[in-house]
Amino acid sequence: MDAMIEIEGLGKSFTLHNQGGAVIPVMAGAHLLVARGECVALTGTSGAGKSTLMRMIYGNYRASSGRIMVGETDIARAAPREIIALRREVLGYVSQFLRVVPRVPTREVVAEPLLTLGVERPEAIARAEALLARLNIPQALWSLSPTTFSGGEQQRVNIARGFAHAFPALLLDEPTASLDAANREVVMGLIEEAKARGAAIIGIFHDEAARARVCDREVDVGAFAPGRAA
Amino acid sequence: MTPLLQVQDIAKFYGARRGCEDVSFDLYPGEVMGIVGESGSGKSTLLSCLAGYLPPDRGEVIFDTRADGPRDTLSMSEPERRMLMRTDWAFVHQHARDGLRMGVSAGGNVGERLMAVGARHYGDIRDQAVDWLGRVEIAADRVDDKPQAFSGGMQQRLQIARNLVTGPRLVFMDEPTGGLDVSVQARLLDLLRGLVREMGLSAIIVTHDLAVVRLLADRLMVMKDGRVVEDGLTDQVLDDPQHGYTQLLVSSVLQV
Numbered sequence: 353m354d355a356m357i358e359i360e361g362l363g364k365s366f367t368l369h370n371q372g373g374a375v376i377p378v379m380a381g382a383h384l385l386v387a388r389g390e391c392v393a394l395t396g397t398s399g400a401g402k403s404t405l406m407r408m409i410y411g412n413y414r415a416s417s418g419r420i421m422v423g424e425t426d427i428a429r430a431a432p433r434e435i436i437a438l439r440r441e442v443l444g445y446v447s448q449f450l451r452v453v454p455r456v457p458t459r460e461v462v463a464e465p466l467l468t469l470g471v472e473r474p475e476a477i478a479r480a481e482a483l484l485a486r487l488n489i490p491q492a493l494w495s496l497s498p499t500t501f502s503g504g505e506q507q508r509v510n511i512a513r514g515f516a517h518a519f520p521a522l523l524l525d526e527p528t529a530s531l532d533a534a535n536r537e538v539v540m541g542l543i544e545e546a547k548a549r550g551a552a553i554i555g556i557f558h559d560e561a562a563r564a565r566v567c568d569r570e571v572d573v574g575a576f577a578p579g580r581a582a
Numbered sequence: 583m584t585p586l587l588q589v590q591d592i593a594k595f596y597g598a599r600r601g602c603e604d605v606s607f608d609l610y611p612g613e614v615m616g617i618v619g620e621s622g623s624g625k626s627t628l629l630s631c632l633a634g635y636l637p638p639d640r641g642e643v644i645f646d647t648r649a650d651g652p653r654d655t656l657s658m659s660e661p662e663r664r665m666l667m668r669t670d671w672a673f674v675h676q677h678a679r680d681g682l683r684m685g686v687s688a689g690g691n692v693g694e695r696l697m698a699v700g701a702r703h704y705g706d707i708r709d710q711a712v713d714w715l716g717r718v719e720i721a722a723d724r725v726d727d728k729p730q731a732f733s734g735g736m737q738q739r740l741q742i743a744r745n746l747v748t749g750p751r752l753v754f755m756d757e758p759t760g761g762l763d764v765s766v767q768a769r770l771l772d773l774l775r776g777l778v779r780e781m782g783l784s785a786i787i788v789t790h791d792l793a794v795v796r797l798l799a800d801r802l803m804v805m806k807d808g809r810v811v812e813d814g815l816t817d818q819v820l821d822d823p824q825h826g827y828t829q830l831l832v833s834s835v836l837q838v
Contacts, residue, residue: 366822368829369825369829370826370829370833407822410818412815412818412821413818413821414822414824415650415820426597432814432818433610433613433800433801434798435815436613436815453772453775454774455768455772470781482776
């Protein structure tokens with residue numbers, strides 16, 4: 353099996369220094385293997401640690417123990433600049449919330465990952481506009497900042513940004529949550545295309561039909577709760 | 583890859599009081615590092631030591647020079663260091679008037695730095711000055727106006743143009759958006775982000791504004807009482823702070 357993402361013995365606890373130094377273990381012995389072209393769904397009850405695991409894979413949360421290999425890089429030990437390079441070239445992340453510099457036009461927000469990679473400006477903008485059109489963002493909005501858009505529109509801008517570059521590995525945190533049927537279908541298509549070109553995908557989908565359609569396997573994060581791990 | 587800047591064991595004391603101590607890090611080409619901490623945490627002292635404005639009591643600041651490779655800037659001769667500060671280094675002050683010549687026109691402010699590195703042809707200097715004023719969104723018809731006639735945000739953009747016109751590789755910024763209206767701040771942040779990306783700049787940004795570092799900095803260093811208490815990837819330090827002081831700092835930000 354051609355693994356793109358490989359997690360072993362991953363543990364996480366939070367230490368709250370300003371609340372009596374309370375130590376809250378949230379994960380132990382987590383393991384996961386995702387091959388190229390495979391989509392794995394993280395499942396589990398709310399608070400089971402799905403988003404925590406995803407944030408650790410992205411390097412946003414620090415792992416307390418274990419290994420997170422994405423390609424050749426161990427996120428749990430990598431220097432900041434290695435993680436930045438990985439995020440630029442290899443590992444994409446579509447979070448639930450769009451975070452942007454105010455005043456920057458939507459088409460720039462979507463084209464930015466490509467510009468950062470050194471793609472020529474006209475090509476990057478063309479790709480951004482094609483994605484925005486596909487995700488049914490009205491053309492009149494492309495030159496405006498997405499900060500004033502509706503929740504659904506912001507989410508679609510976020511998805512367009514996440515899919516602008518053909519990342520070999522993708523993390524998707526509820527990509528279809530607040531979308532109507534037509535746009536949900538567009539996102540399903542984007543995910544299927546990414547799989548077809550060999551991207552390894554880890555997703556959180558509350559939408560069961562979406563999950564059943566694009567995911568090859570489900571992994572219950574509840575099994576990684578501290579105290580349950582062998 | 584050779585780091586652009588290697589900072590080793592910098593310490594600065596004001597009498598018995600610690601300005602900063604035990605600061606070491608490497609900065610690579612294209613990296614933007616933020617330094618945060620409350621007033622008196624030593625972040626501005628550290629920046630002044632790194633940029634050659636204040637002699638530290640201990641330590642090395644090794645810069646990868648174009649001509650001779652890595653050199654300790656603290657043991658350089660004064661003319662050598664001044665040349666570095668005019669060419670490969672730039673310093674954006676919090677108060678634009680500290681970084682501008684207020685009695686000289688906007689075009690002159692930008693052109694002066696070009697002349698300092700040997701530009702002599704008036705037409706070329708003026709063309710470059712107008713081009714740079716355009717890049718920082720100052721209209722060409724303001725090129726002959728003096729900075730006194732500019733708003734705070736425009737002065738700050740002019741200071742940035744003056745600093746970047748010589749194509750530096752390392753920019754030091756001390757609270758670059760401090761004292762500006764939030765709408766002007768956003769515009770300046772967008773401008774800085776674009777310039778950093780297009781020019782492949784490395785930068786060290788001192789600020790107390792966590793929102794500014796989240797948008798501009800790849801890496802973050804948190805200072806308290808003159809020491810670095812935590813450092814790492816910016817979003818990781820802000821979203822999963824490990825040190826008690828960083829946790830306090832992050833949890834103290836008002837949500838809007």
